Amino acid sequence: xxxxxxxxxxxxxxxxxxxxxxxxxxxxxxxxxxxxxxxxxxxxxxxxxxxxxxxxxxxxxxxxxxxxxxxxxxxxxxxxxxxxxxxxxxxxxxxxxxxxxxxxxxxxxxxxxxxxxxxxxxxxxxxxxxxxxxxxxxxxxxxxxxxxxxxxxxxxxxxxxxxxxxxxxxxxxxxxxxxxxxxxxxxxxxxxxxxxxxxxxxxxxxxxxxxxxxxxxxxxxxxxxxxxxxxxxxxxxxxxxxxxxxxxxxxxxxxxxxxxxxxxxxxxxxxxxxxxxxxxxxxxxxxxxxxxxxxxxxxxxxxxxxxxxxxxxxxxxxxxxxxxxxxxxxxxxxxxxxxxxxxxxxxxxxxxxxxxxxxxxxxxxxxxxxxx
Amino acid sequence: xxxxxxxxxxxxxxxxxxxxxxxxxxxxxxxxxxxxxxxxxxxxxxxxxxxxxxxxxxxxxxxxxxxxxxxxxxxxxxxxxxxxxxxxxxxxxxxxxxxxxxxxxxxxxxxxxxxxxxxxxxxxxxxxxxxxxxxxxxxxxxxxxxxxxxxxxxxxxxxxxxxxxxxxxxxxxxxxxxxxxxxxxxxxxxxxxxxxxxxxxxxxxxxxxxxxxxxxxxxxxxxxxxxxxxxxxxxxxxxxxxxxxxxxxxxxxxxxxxxxxxxxxxxxxxxxxxxxxxxxxxxxxxxxxxxxxxxxxxxxxxxxxxxxxxxxxxxxxxxxxxxxxxxxxxxxxxxxxxxxxxxxxxxxxxxxxxxxxxxxxxxxxxxxxxxx
Numbered sequence: 143x144x145x146x147x148x149x150x151x152x153x154x155x156x157x158x159x160x161x162x163x164x165x166x167x168x169x170x171x172x173x174x175x176x177x178x179x180x181x182x183x184x185x186x187x188x189x190x191x192x193x194x195x196x197x198x199x200x201x202x203x204x205x206x207x208x209x210x211x212x213x214x215x216x217x218x219x220x221x222x223x224x225x226x227x228x229x230x231x232x233x234x235x236x237x238x239x240x241x242x243x244x245x246x247x248x249x250x251x252x253x254x255x256x257x258x259x260x261x262x263x264x265x266x267x268x269x270x271x272x273x274x275x276x277x278x279x280x281x282x283x284x285x286x287x288x289x290x291x292x293x294x295x296x297x298x299x300x301x302x303x304x305x306x307x308x309x310x311x312x313x314x315x316x317x318x319x320x321x322x323x324x325x326x327x328x329x330x331x332x333x334x335x336x337x338x339x340x341x342x343x344x345x346x347x348x349x350x351x352x353x354x355x356x357x358x359x360x361x362x363x364x365x366x367x368x369x370x371x372x373x374x375x376x377x378x379x380x381x382x383x384x385x386x387x388x389x390x391x392x393x394x395x396x397x398x399x400x401x402x403x404x405x406x407x408x409x410x411x412x413x414x415x416x417x418x419x420x421x422x423x424x425x426x427x428x429x430x431x432x433x434x435x436x437x438x439x440x441x442x443x444x445x446x447x448x449x450x451x452x453x454x455x456x457x458x459x460x461x462x463x464x465x466x467x468x469x470x471x472x473x474x475x476x477x478x479x480x481x482x483x484x485x486x487x488x489x490x491x492x493x494x495x496x497x498x499x500x501x502x503x504x505x506x507x508x509x510x511x512x513x514x
Numbered sequence: 515x516x517x518x519x520x521x522x523x524x525x526x527x528x529x530x531x532x533x534x535x536x537x538x539x540x541x542x543x544x545x546x547x548x549x550x551x552x553x554x555x556x557x558x559x560x561x562x563x564x565x566x567x568x569x570x571x572x573x574x575x576x577x578x579x580x581x582x583x584x585x586x587x588x589x590x591x592x593x594x595x596x597x598x599x600x601x602x603x604x605x606x607x608x609x610x611x612x613x614x615x616x617x618x619x620x621x622x623x624x625x626x627x628x629x630x631x632x633x634x635x636x637x638x639x640x641x642x643x644x645x646x647x648x649x650x651x652x653x654x655x656x657x658x659x660x661x662x663x664x665x666x667x668x669x670x671x672x673x674x675x676x677x678x679x680x681x682x683x684x685x686x687x688x689x690x691x692x693x694x695x696x697x698x699x700x701x702x703x704x705x706x707x708x709x710x711x712x713x714x715x716x717x718x719x720x721x722x723x724x725x726x727x728x729x730x731x732x733x734x735x736x737x738x739x740x741x742x743x744x745x746x747x748x749x750x751x752x753x754x755x756x757x758x759x760x761x762x763x764x765x766x767x768x769x770x771x772x773x774x775x776x777x778x779x780x781x782x783x784x785x786x787x788x789x790x791x792x793x794x795x796x797x798x799x800x801x802x803x804x805x806x807x808x809x810x811x812x813x814x815x816x817x818x819x820x821x822x823x824x825x826x827x828x829x830x831x832x833x834x835x836x837x838x839x840x841x842x843x844x845x846x847x848x849x850x851x852x853x854x855x856x857x858x859x860x861x862x863x864x865x866x867x868x869x870x871x872x873x874x875x876x877x878x879x880x881x882x883x884x885x886x
Contacts, residue, residue, distance in 0.1 A: 179836045180843040188836030195799050195836055202829045215885040218831035238832060283832070368886050393886040427567050437886040449885060457574045459590035460610060460655070464551045464560035464567055471552040486883065493865050498881050507879070509856065509870050513587040513821060514740050514765040514809040 176293050178235055184501070186222070186236035189286060189293060198238035200247045200282070207251065207279040209364045213303065214279070216369025216393065217359050221281060221301040224357040224375050224389070229285040229297045237293065239282025241346045242300075247280050250339070260342075262335050274308035274321055276331040278361050280339070295348065299355040300339055304332045306370065307363050325360075332358035332374070337383055344381045354378050357389075368393040368437045390443070396436040397421065409438055413445050413478060420476035427468055430455050445478055447501075450485040456494060462487070463510055466495040470506045473497060479504070548665050550607055556873070558594070558608035561658060561665060570610035572619045572654070579623065579651040581736045585675065588741025588765065589651060589731050593673040596729040596747050596761070601657040601669045609665065611654025613718045614672075619652050622711070632714075634707050646680035646693055648703040650733050652711070667720065671727040672711055676704045678742065679735050697732070704730035704746070709755055716753045726750050729761075740765040740809045762815070768808040769793065781810055785817050785850060792822075792848035799840055802827050817850055819873075822857040828866060834859070835882055838867040842878045845869060851876070 178187035179195070189196045208214040222236075246260075253275070254261035264273040285297035306328055308321045323331075336356045343354055357375040362368060371391035378384050394409045396417045409417075421434040432454030439446045452469065456462050469485055477483055483506075484498035495510040550559035551567070561568045580586040594608075618632075625647070626633035636645040657669035678700055680693045695703075708728045715726055727749050734742040743763035750756050766781045768789045781789075793806040804826030811818045824841065828834050841857055849855055855878075856870035867882040 179839040185835060185839065188832070188839065190799070190840070193798055194801065195833070195840070197801060197833070198830065205829060212885055215831055219884050219886075222832065222835075236832065236836070238830070281830075371886075426565055427562070429566065429569060439886045447886070457577060458570065458610070458653075459587055460560070460594065460608065461567070461569065463557060463594075464608070467551040467557065467560065468562070468567070484881065484883070496868060496881060496883075507881075509868060509879075509881075511856070511858065511868075512591050513584055514591075514743075514811045514819070 175291065176288075184226075184231060186231045186234065189235060189237040196237060196240070198282070199240050199243040201238070201244070203244045203247050204279055204281055207303075208361075210362060210366060210369070212366060212369035213361050214369070216362075216371065217279060217301060217303050218281065220359060220369075220372045220391070221283060221299060221357055224301070224372055225283055225285065225299045225355065227375075228299070228353070228355050228377055234285040234287065234296060235293065237284040237286050237295075240284055241298070241343065241349055242280070242282045250280060250342075251277060262338060270312050272308075272310050274305065274310075274323055276304055276308075276323070276328075277302060277335050278305050279303035279359075282343075295350075295352055297353045297355070298343070298349065299357060300343060301357045301359055301372075302332060302335050302339060303359040303361050303370070304328045304335070305361045309364065328360050329358075329373070333383070333386070336376070340378055340383060341381050351379060356383065362393070367395045367435070371439075390441065391446075392440040394438050394440070396438055409440075410443075410445070413438065416476055416478055417448075420472055423472045423476060424452060424469060427472075428454055428461075428465065445481055447482045448477070448484075450483065452485060452487050453491075454487075454489055456489045459512065462494045466497060466508050466510055470497045470508050473499070473506050547663065548660075556598075556603060558603045558606065561607055561609040568609060568612070570654070571612050571615040573610070573616070575616045575619050576651055576653055579675075580733075582734060582738060582741070584738060584741035585733050586651070586741070588734075588743065589673060589675050590653065592731060592741075592744045592763070593653060593655060593671060593729060596673070596744055597655055597657065597671040597727065599747075600671070600725070600727050600749055606657040606659065606668060607665065609656040609658050609667075612656055613670070613715065613721055614652070614654045622652060622714075623649060634710060642684050644680075644682050646677065646682075646695060648676055648680075648695070648700075649674060649707050650677050651675035651731075654715075667722075667724055669725045669727070670715070670721065671729060672715060673729045673731055673744070674704060674707050674711060675731040675733050675742070676700045676707070677733045681736065700732050701730075701745070705755070705758070708748070712750055712755060713753050723751060728755065734765070739767045739807070743811075762813065763818075764812040766810050766812070768810055781812075782815075782817070785810065788848055788850055789820075792844055795844045795848060796824060796841060799844075800826055800833075800837065817853055819854045820849070820856075822855065824857060824859050825863075826859075826861055828861045831884065834866045838869060838880050838882055842869045842880050845871070845878050 175192055177190045204214060249258055249260045250262050252258045252261040253263045253265055262277040263275050267273045281301045283299040284295055286293040287296045306323050310319055340354060340356055343349060355375055355377050357372050359372045360370045362370040371393050372389045374386045374388055376383050376386050396409055417436055424434055425432055432452055434452050436448050436450040438448045466487055473485060482499060482501040486493055487495040493511060497506050497508050499506045547564055549562045551562060576586060621630055621632045622634050624630045624633040625635045625637055634649045635647050639645045653673045655671040656667055658665040659668045678695050682691055712726060712728055715721060727747055729744050729747040731744045732742045743765050744761045746758045746760055748755050748758050768781055789808055796806055797804055804824055806824050808820050808822040810820045838859055845857060854873040858865055859867040865883060869878050869880045871878045
């Protein structure tokens, strides 16, 4: 084996690991009613029952809980990230929540009233100065293991999203008011809700004594261009919260918009500069000005990943091809190393190409969306 | 080097080749005014002049020439495919057409009149029975080589799109009529136009005696869900067409729609069955019915590639992740081997994930479009 080949082999082992995993994932067997979806690198396999994906008992309810869809996506993706800390995708199979159904979650998200004693949110109080809705969304994830011809529940994660502001009207059709909810209050309300949720979930038939992870998420404001983030989780074997582990995620939008950094944090100067260089490189390349924006996530102060969107009008397929190649080069040159990044290239809100680097890879891949 | 590692290495050499190519492509040099975009595997590098992409002199005109945007995309992509037969991406650099400007092409695409003697299309004739517009679109591509501090033109490809039907009205605001144009007539009209175009292009200042490839394309009808295809090309060193090489591309839509196969051809039964199996597998997976359609291209009767679109409503990020993993598995199991395929997974017309296999690869890659 010569030196060059060795180098190539070393460089691709990470890549290969994911390919091999992908091709090994999910052995289907006709004798079992349960199979799995197969897994990509580092992702969970999902449960298929009788040939169909086993959907959540509370399916659809989360969509209606968020005026800002970024909060929904980041909540769901973040919840899976938290789960991976406790339930490794190597050992556990993912199942959509089966123990909390739509009615249950709807009641819990409501205000506490005579008709709805299970409501986690306080009664409205004075119309002119109402109590905030604190608990905005709840989602259950189940973690399973194969057990003979069936799947057994081995763990559960429940995410709870707490609002960082409350929008209300004193009169129907009147002006809108906003109450900011402090970080201390978000923390306090999250812990109150968590304690109640844990007690209730532990009592559900079939849950038994599996570890229940409760993860707390701070919602971004409705006008944010990025979702909120998880700030704490606890892993519990009983019916009371054992202890909280702090999470230090921050999500930011680039380029920095003046005056909108407070609730989501801001990027490091280095990262912000890298992005600016990338952006100006892209914008000088084509005669038309193109929009270049990014969402970035920090974990413990370190940049963790980016989603970049480039919007430009294209006049031909060859322009799209050339621009995509150029962006891959510019990304490699200007954007931070060692983190997953994707760049969506679109015109007229239709995606034309994608450039991305997976976690653990040092190469940007490109795929152009063409047509016959 | 053990057997397993050898197998892995062998399996990845194709992959690696493209990665290495990608990272080597496009050496930029600050001392030159010209650089290139860098190339993906098997793609051309494009010309950058003074930091900006060198756009076509006829930029934008092609967009307005097609009521059916599939014809535009497939014309432009197909033209590059034809060029690759003559001007290898290893030796030539791509430049957007610089010799035919918007006015020239607009005039050529018009009808021949006193005001527009250069029109390639016949005069209208009787309003009640007009002569068809045969020549629908024209595009120029230049193929360059580095030459000291500049780029030299070494070849040119001109694509000409000929209509397979002509839509017209006898009276303004009256009903629409359609004249079918036979394949024999498409061929005849293409060759007439090609002879004129070659003569005119050869005379343009700077073109000299570089080889000029003329490629003829049959436009799909306006209501087609797939574009047309190139059916002939000639490579010419002089001012008259030397000889025509037949091309045998066909583009089809799957699943087969009843009664709409005539103008674009139909898929082989085997390929159609493969796709049906894939489709029914996907559709049984989720409780919601999902739309699954494909464009397929044949070259000399062999399936050459597919673009598949899967549309489903998703209720959570974990559903998207699971569905994407499942589709990659189903694609691997049911879809034909050895050809490039991409699968766009979308809901509410927004793309949620992409699954694709590049030409020369045997692995489907997945990328999920998430958000922070």
